[in-house]
Structure formats: C-alpha cells, structure tokens
Amino acid sequence: MTVAASAAAVVVILSGCVPNTEASAAAVTVRSTDDTCDVSSKSAASGNVTFKVANDGTQVTEFYLLADDGLRIVGEVENIAPGASRTLTVVAQPGDYFTLCKPGMIGEGVGRAGFAVQGEKVAISGDDAEVKQEAVGLYAAFVKDQVEQLVPGVEELTAAYVANDDDTARALFPTVRAYYERIEPVAEALGDLDPRIDYRELDAVAEGLEWTGFHRIEKDLWVPASDALNSDDETPAWQDWKPSTREERQQWADRLQADVAELNDYVHGEEFQTALDDQGIAGISNGAIALLDEVATGKITGEEDWWSGTDLWDFAANVEGSKMAYSLVSDFAASTGTEGEQIIARIDEGYAALEGKLAQYGSLTNGFVTYSDLTDDDRRAFTDLINALAEPLSRLTVVVLT
Amino acid sequence: MTSPDGSPASGLTRRGMLGLLGAGGAGLVAGGVGGAAVAAAATTDAVATAAERLVYPFFGAHQGGITTPVQEHLHIAAFDMADGANRDDIQTLLQDWSYAASRMTQGLDVTSSGALGGDPQAPPDDTGEAIGTPANGLTITIGLGPTLFRADGVDRFGLAVRAPEDLVALPRFVGDDLNPRQSYGDLCIQACANDPQVAVHAIRNLTRIAFGRAAIRWSQLGFGRTSRTTSEQSTPRNLFGYKDGTANILADDTGALKQHVWVGEDDGPSWLAGGTYLVVRKIAMTIELWDRQRLAEQDRIFGRNKGEGAPLSGGDEFTPPDFAANDATGAPAIDPDSHVRLAHPSQNDGIRLLRRGYNFVDGNSEIGQLAAGLLFLSFQRSPEQFIAVQRRLAASDLMNEYVRHVGSSVWAVPPGVEDGGYIGSGLFD
Numbered sequence: 014m015t016v017a018a019s020a021a022a023v024v025v026i027l028s029g030c031v032p033n034t035e036a037s038a039a040a041v042t043v044r045s046t047d048d049t050c051d052v053s054s055k056s057a058a059s060g061n062v063t064f065k066v067a068n069d070g071t072q073v074t075e076f077y078l079l080a081d082d083g084l085r086i087v088g089e090v091e092n093i094a095p096g097a098s099r100t101l102t103v104v105a106q107p108g109d110y111f112t113l114c115k116p117g118m119i120g121e122g123v124g125r126a127g128f129a130v131q132g133e134k135v136a137i138s139g140d141d142a143e144v145k146q147e148a149v150g151l152y153a154a155f156v157k158d159q160v161e162q163l164v165p166g167v168e169e170l171t172a173a174y175v176a177n178d179d180d181t182a183r184a185l186f187p188t189v190r191a192y193y194e195r196i197e198p199v200a201e202a203l204g205d206l207d208p209r210i211d212y213r214e215l216d217a218v219a220e221g222l223e224w225t226g227f228h229r230i231e232k233d234l235w236v237p238a239s240d241a242l243n244s245d246d247e248t249p250a251w252q253d254w255k256p257s258t259r260e261e262r263q264q265w266a267d268r269l270q271a272d273v274a275e276l277n278d279y280v281h282g283e284e285f286q287t288a289l290d291d292q293g294i295a296g297i298s299n300g301a302i303a304l305l306d307e308v309a310t311g312k313i314t315g316e317e318d319w320w321s322g323t324d325l326w327d328f329a330a331n332v333e334g335s336k337m338a339y340s341l342v343s344d345f346a347a348s349t350g351t352e353g354e355q356i357i358a359r360i361d362e363g364y365a366a367l368e369g370k371l372a373q374y375g376s377l378t379n380g381f382v383t384y385s386d387l388t389d390d391d392r393r394a395f396t397d398l399i400n401a402l403a404e405p406l407s408r409l410t411v412v413v414l415t
Numbered sequence: 416m417t418s419p420d421g422s423p424a425s426g427l428t429r430r431g432m433l434g435l436l437g438a439g440g441a442g443l444v445a446g447g448v449g450g451a452a453v454a455a456a457a458t459t460d461a462v463a464t465a466a467e468r469l470v471y472p473f474f475g476a477h478q479g480g481i482t483t484p485v486q487e488h489l490h491i492a493a494f495d496m497a498d499g500a501n502r503d504d505i506q507t508l509l510q511d512w513s514y515a516a517s518r519m520t521q522g523l524d525v526t527s528s529g530a531l532g533g534d535p536q537a538p539p540d541d542t543g544e545a546i547g548t549p550a551n552g553l554t555i556t557i558g559l560g561p562t563l564f565r566a567d568g569v570d571r572f573g574l575a576v577r578a579p580e581d582l583v584a585l586p587r588f589v590g591d592d593l594n595p596r597q598s599y600g601d602l603c604i605q606a607c608a609n610d611p612q613v614a615v616h617a618i619r620n621l622t623r624i625a626f627g628r629a630a631i632r633w634s635q636l637g638f639g640r641t642s643r644t645t646s647e648q649s650t651p652r653n654l655f656g657y658k659d660g661t662a663n664i665l666a667d668d669t670g671a672l673k674q675h676v677w678v679g680e681d682d683g684p685s686w687l688a689g690g691t692y693l694v695v696r697k698i699a700m701t702i703e704l705w706d707r708q709r710l711a712e713q714d715r716i717f718g719r720n721k722g723e724g725a726p727l728s729g730g731d732e733f734t735p736p737d738f739a740a741n742d743a744t745g746a747p748a749i750d751p752d753s754h755v756r757l758a759h760p761s762q763n764d765g766i767r768l769l770r771r772g773y774n775f776v777d778g779n780s781e782i783g784q785l786a787a788g789l790l791f792l793s794f795q796r797s798p799e800q801f802i803a804v805q806r807r808l809a810a811s812d813l814m815n816e817y818v819r820h821v822g823s824s825v826w827a828v829p830p831g832v833e834d835g836g837y838i839g840s841g842l843f844d
Contacts, residue, residue, distance in 0.1 A: 359627060366498070366499065396630075397497065400626040400627070400630065401497060401626050401628075402627075403626075404623065404627060405627070407537075408537050410537070411534045411537035414536055
C-alpha cells in the first residue's frame with residue numbers, strides 16, 4: 014500500500030450526506046453486504062457524483078471513495094445500519110479512484126474496485142470555511158479508517174504471538190504498526206494511550222510505567238543476545254527483563270488489544286471530532302509536519318524498533334501519513350497565489366525525493382531492509398531529504414491559514 | 416529543482432531582490448531593518464564593547480573575511496549540492512546566501528521579518544539566538560569547490576567551461592590521514608566573528624536556507640585566532656603554546672596582497688579576478704604527546720623560542736630568522752627541519768600565504784585524548800603556493816610527529832560584489 018507519487022492533488026470535496034435530489038447526475042448505486050461491495054458503474058463523468066449506498070448485510074457498514082494511492086479518502090459515509098441507505102455526493106475531478114465497503118467498520122474492507130472519473134476538471138467554488146471543514150472531515154475519516162484496520166491487525170499479530178507462532182508474528186509486526194504510524198500524532202495527543210501502546214522499554218522505565226504494547230511484544234519476538242545492550246548502548250538487554258511466559262504473552266496481548274480498542278472508540282467519538290474541528294485545517298497541516306518530525310527524531314536514529322530493526326516500515330508509514338494530511342490542505346495553499354504554489358512545488362518535490370530514496374530500500378508491501386543495514390551515508394542522505402522537505406512543510410500552516 | 420517560478424534566474428530571487436532594493440548600502444542599516452534588530456541594537460549599544468559593535472561592509476571589491484582583521488571565532492561549513500539540484504539551484508542559493516549575509520554581517524536578522532516579526536503560525540525566518548547581540552565584526556566568505564565544476568569527470572551543472580584551471584583537489588601529502596567527512600565539498604562558507612554565537616547563528620541560518628538545494632557536509636568551530644592580519648593585532652598562540660603567523664601578509668600590504676593573494680586578470684577565468692583561493696586543513700594535534708616534550712625540544716621543532724617567538728638565531732619576534740647561523744656547538748641554530756625554516760618564504764622561492772587559522776577543541780576522543788588542533792586556513796593567489804610549502808613540510812617537518820592532517824579542502828573564492836549583487840554572479844554572466 015504505497016503512496017504513488019500521485020498526480021497533483023485532485024480536489025474532491027465531500028459534500029456531506031446530501032439528499033439525492035439533484036436531477037443532473039444519475040446516482041451510482043452501491044450494495045454493501047457482509048462480504049461484497051457492488052457498485053453499479055465503474056465510471057462517472059466529472060462533477061457532482063452521487064453514490065446511493067444500501068446496506069443489505071447484517072452489520073453496520075461504511076462506504077469509501079479512495080484516491081489512486083488507495084490511502085487518501087476523498088469521500089465516505091459511515092454508520093449505515095443494516096437495511097438502511099445513505100447517500101454520498103462528491104465533486105469528483107477526473108482521475109482514478111477506488112470504491113470500498115467496510116462491513117462491521119473494522120479491517121481493510123471488502124470489494125475494493127477501481128472507479129474512473131472522466132471529463133474536464135471542475136472549478137471549485139463555494140464557501141471557503143465549508144470547504145476547509147470538509148477537509149477536516151476527510152482527515153477524520155482517514156484516521157478512523159487506519160484505526161479500523163489496526164484493530165484486526167493487532168488481533169492477528171497478538172494471536173500469533175500468544176500461540177508462540179513467532180515467525181508469523183514477526184512478519185506481521187512491522188505491517189500492523191504501519192496503521193498506527195500513519196496517524197501517530199493523533200494517538201500521541203491522547204495522554205497515556207500512546208505510552209501504553211508504543212513506548213520503548215527505556216522510556217517506560219524512566220517514567221516508572223509498566224512497559225506494555227508493541228515494543229514489549231517486539232522484544233519477545235526478537236530475543237536479544239545475552240550480551241546485547243538496549244538502545245542507550247548502556248543498559249544490558251536482559252537487565253530486569255526476561256522473555257515473557259505464555260501467561261505474560263496473553264497479558265500483553267490482551268492489554269494491547271484493549272488499548273487499541275480504546276483508540277478506536279476514541280476516534281469514532283464526539284470528542285475526537287470536536288478536537289479536530291477546533292484545530293481546523295491547521296491541525297491537519299501541523300500533523301503532517303509532526304509526522305516528519307517523528308521520522309527526523311526517532312526513526313532516523315534507529316532507536317524505535319531496536320530489537321526488530323523494522324524502523325524503515327515506521328519511517329515509510331510516517332511519510333505516508335504525513336503526505337496524506339498534506340494532500341488534504343495542499344489545494345488551499347496552492348489557491349493562495351504564487352507563494353503558495355512555490356511552497357507546494359517544493360513540498361511535492363520533497364516528498365517525491367524522499368519516497369524515491371525509501372523505494373531503494375524496499376516497500377511496505379514487499380518489506381524493507383533491516384535498519385542496521387543502512388550506512389551512515391544512507392542515514393545522512395535521508396536526513397538531508399527530510400530537511401529539504403520539512404523546511405517548506407513547516408511553512409505550510411501559515412500559508413494555508415492565509 | 417528549478418527556480419521557484421520555473422524560469423532561469425538571471426538576477427537575485429524575488430525575495431533577495433526585494434530585500435536588497437530596500438536595504439542597499441547605508442540604507443541597509445537605516446532602511447529595511449526588522450523590528451527585532453532595532454530593538455536589539457537599542458538595548459545593547461550602551462554596553463557593547465568596540466569589538467562587539469564592529470560592522471564590516473559586505474559589499475566591496477573583495478569578499479570580507481580575508482584581509483579583515485582576524486576575528487576571535489570561526490564557524491566554517493562545507494556543503495554538497497542535493498541530488499537532482501541544477502545550475503539554477505546554485506545560482507539562487509548564492510543569491511539567497513548573499514542576501515542573508517548582507518543582512519547578518521550588518522547585525523540584522525536574516526530577513527526583514529526576522530526572528531520575531533513574522534506570522535506567529537510560521538517558524539520564524541531567523542532562528543533568533545543572536546537577538547540582542549551586535550554584529551561582532553561578522554564576515555561571511557563564500558567559496559566554490561572543485562566538484563561544483565566537475566566531479567569524477569562529470570560536468571554536473573554545466574559549469575565545467577568556467578572552471579579555474581588552478582582549482583583542483585589538493586594532492587595527497589605524505590602522512591595525510593584524511594577523513595572524507597571532514598574534507599571536500601561543493602560550496603563553503605567561512606563565518607568569522609568576535610562572538611561564537613554570532614558565527615554559529617550565521618552558519619545555522621545559511622544552512623537552513625540551503626535545505627533542499629544543498630546540505631552541510633562538514634563544519635568546524637574555531638576559537639582563538641592563530642594568526643593576525645593587521646599590524647595592530649598581537650601575534651596569538653596556537654595550542655602548542657607558540658606564536659603563530661608572525662610573518663603573515665597584513666591587510667595594508669597591498670603589494671604583497673596583489674602578488675600573493677588576489678587572483679589577477681590574466682590568472683584564470685575573468686569571473687575570479689579579484690578573488691582568491693582558500694585552503695582549509697584540519698590538523699589534529701597529539702596534545703598529550705606534545706606536552707611531555709622538553710621545552711628545548713619544543714623550541715627546536717618550531718625554530719623559535721616559546722617565550723616571545725624570537726627565531727633561535729637570535730633577536731626578537733620580528734627579527735628575520737638567520738638560517739645560516741650556528742650555535743655554540745657549531746650546529747645550525749635553527750634546525751634544518753624546524754617548522755619555521757621549512758615554511759619560511761626565503762626557503763620557498765618567496766612564496767607567501769595569507770593565513771587565518773583557528774584553534775579547535777572537539778571535546779575528547781573515545782580514549783580520553785583532547786580532540787584538539789589547528790584549523791589551518793590560508794588564502795593565496797593559486798593553490799600551488801600552498802602545495803609547494805606543504806610538500807616541504809610534509810616531507811620533513813619535525814612537527815609532523817605531533818600533528819595529523821585529517822581534513823582538507825580547497826575553494827575558489829569569488830571577488831566581492833557591489834550593492835545589490837551576489838557572490839559568484841560572474842559565474843552566470
């Protein structure tokens with residue numbers, strides 16, 4: 014699930030759940046069941062496109078229209094009860110998209126299929142504030158989608174871990190984390206939830222917390238050598254630590270599942286929506302920067318996944334999450350005039366260069382090299398690219414707010 | 416990576432042009448001054464010392480930081496152009512650097528909105544650690560490395576045709592132990608000031624301006640100048656405890672400068688006339704070993720006495736050394752392999768260099784030794800001058816036992832520019 018260096022951010026605006034009264038565009042009908050997502054047409058003309066989504070399944074469902082990177086949400090409706098119908102209207106620009114249903118509102122969804130929009134680019138007009146609010150809504154949808162995929166991912170990972178199927182658990186560890194890493198600033202804003210889910214051992218010890226979460230599991234899966242040192246290059250790996258018993262594994266697994274469930278509840282709650290609304294698009298833009306800062310501090314040093322060496326997965330997911338947030342606000346920046354266009358051009362170049370460099374070492378789909386395989390020169394090159402991107406990105410918020 | 420508007424930049428970038436138009440010459444101080452800079456000047460003027468208040472012009476026939484009276488502190492940095500960078504990136508970078516340098520050398524923030532005057536939702540243009548600190552004699556000197564013109568035989572930026580013939584990587588000298596991460600580079604900035612924070616502020620902000628176009632390759636802090644460039648300045652000491660640079664070319668010796676330092680009209684490409692070449696050598700000193708040597712042995716190695724720096728042939732600091740003189744035992748008073756003899760112009764076909772060295776201490780090594788030494792900087796009309804002298808030193812200098820050359824680079828330093836111009840503009844004419 015890599016972010017393609019997708020073409021200029023396509024403006025597609027979610028107009029909310031507008032009743033399907035416009036006579037102009039014929040509605041595309043979508044039938045969501047427990048395991049299918051039938052879309053009546055594979056294409057539409059640019060402009061207002063309406064999806065009439067009927068839930069013929071037994072679970073609450075969601076419908077998504079995703080951009081060509083498969084990650085960016087350009088429209089969604091959620092909470093469609095069994096037997097109910099909802100309508101999604103978007104102003105769709107020409108381009109390639111994916112449609113997807115998500116019965117149970119958990120997991121990666123079913124019936125992912127291509128959807129093409131042809132025709133002329135549509136001029137966007139309308140109330141700026143409303144458009145910005147819609148961008149916030151799309152970011153919320155993105156976060157929810159990632160957490161919805163994190164929940165079953167963690168279940169799968171912890172099931173293998175508890176069953177002592179360490180090979181499977183090791184394979185799942187970096188890919189499941191990607192859902193979390195794409196939205197890390199959101200979780201980090203949640204007080205004690207991020208420490209429980211994602212703290213490294215030394216930080217937990219330093220703060221006197223019980224050490225739980227991904228990295229506790231990581232150390233069981235990549236048991237350090239008897240003389241290995243922790244990420245401070247000082248503390249013996251085995252100091253106050255030993256591999257978890259079966260019972261302890263069950264305990265860490267239950268705990269992580271509960272914490273991720275709590276995160277899922279939070280992002281689907283009123284409080285999260287209000288927090289995002291309060292920050293407005295500046296919050297999204299700042300989130301894009303925060304994710305790159307994550308890369309620049311934790312990932313580039315290789316301290317994040319000290320035992321597994323899977324830092325590049327986190328790195329790539331951070332970059333994807335950052336780019337996703339950026340893509341939602343880039344059009345606002347571009348619409349501010351020359352300065353905005355210049356900054357967007359620099360940021361686009363920056364992402365492309367960073368993605369190109371990452372691709373030299375693998376992909377989220379096919380896996381990356383172990384972080385220790387990177388030379389100092391490699392890390393330096395990454396640092397230079399992050400600096401090149403983060404400098405214009407750090408000016409994005411003020412441009413967007415202009 | 417083209418210029419922001421996609422067109423080949425022919426003059427200053429919009430940002431640079433606006434700034435310079437609003438702040439040319441005397442107007443630079445009176446005119447486009449950021450609020451923070453004014454406030455800073457107002458609060459510090461009353462207590463600032465003369466050294467702190469010093470302001471050297473950025474614009475002029477030669478770049479600052481060459482014959483300028485040597486300041487107390489240095490931060491020098493080398494940069495590599497980013498992958499995918501092109502000729503326009505070099506040009507706009509030199510423009511942006513020149514604009515920022517023209518402001519910072521006058522004690523101003525890096526842009527007119529500066530550290531405090533911008534939008535609170537944006538990171539400030541100026542990093543702010545020099546707020547309230549006067550110019551402190553800051554000079555910024557920009558140099559161009561051989562790889563900017565050609566690297567591994569490749570004309571990376573279409574500039575090979577402009578390459579000065581003399582600008583080639585220095586040869587390997589006997590005993591060199593070079594670390595590539597402390598050597599070479601495409602571009603170089605020497606920032607000298609009487610306050611280390613001011614020098615660091617300059618490099619930090621110029622580095623930030625370069626992000627995406629060029630990235631820092633290595634940098635070095637230096638303190639305690641180890642040479643003088645005016646007759647008013649006393650001769651300082653290096654970390655071996657010896658006076659250094661007694662015979663340096665001084666700023667008012669226009670004849671010597673013309674002969675030994677400034678590139679002449681017929682020396683090479685016309686864009687470099689009035690410029691010079693900078694050689695940078697990072698020389699690690701084995702301090703602990705040196706400190707265990709007898710005073711007489713230390714004197715013999717230098718060829719001068721430690722107290723006042725007089726040649727061992729007699730006299731005072733400024734007495735010319737007499738290399739023919741013998742001591743009471745009939746041996747040469749100044750050892751034939753002493754540093755002063757091997758480096759002296761009279762022993763090198765009259766070759767002279769203008770030196771601006773600095774001491775450095777990078778803390779301690781992993782095994783507890785002082786990671787210290789001398790950052791040797793010399794300006795000369797051609798790198799050949801340095802190469803000839805260094806060949807002799809590398810071959811037999813008694814001091815070699817106590818030093819290790821770990822960093823090396825050579826730079827073409829373009830001439831200065833008039834108000835509104837930018838350093839290196841001649842490259843693009």
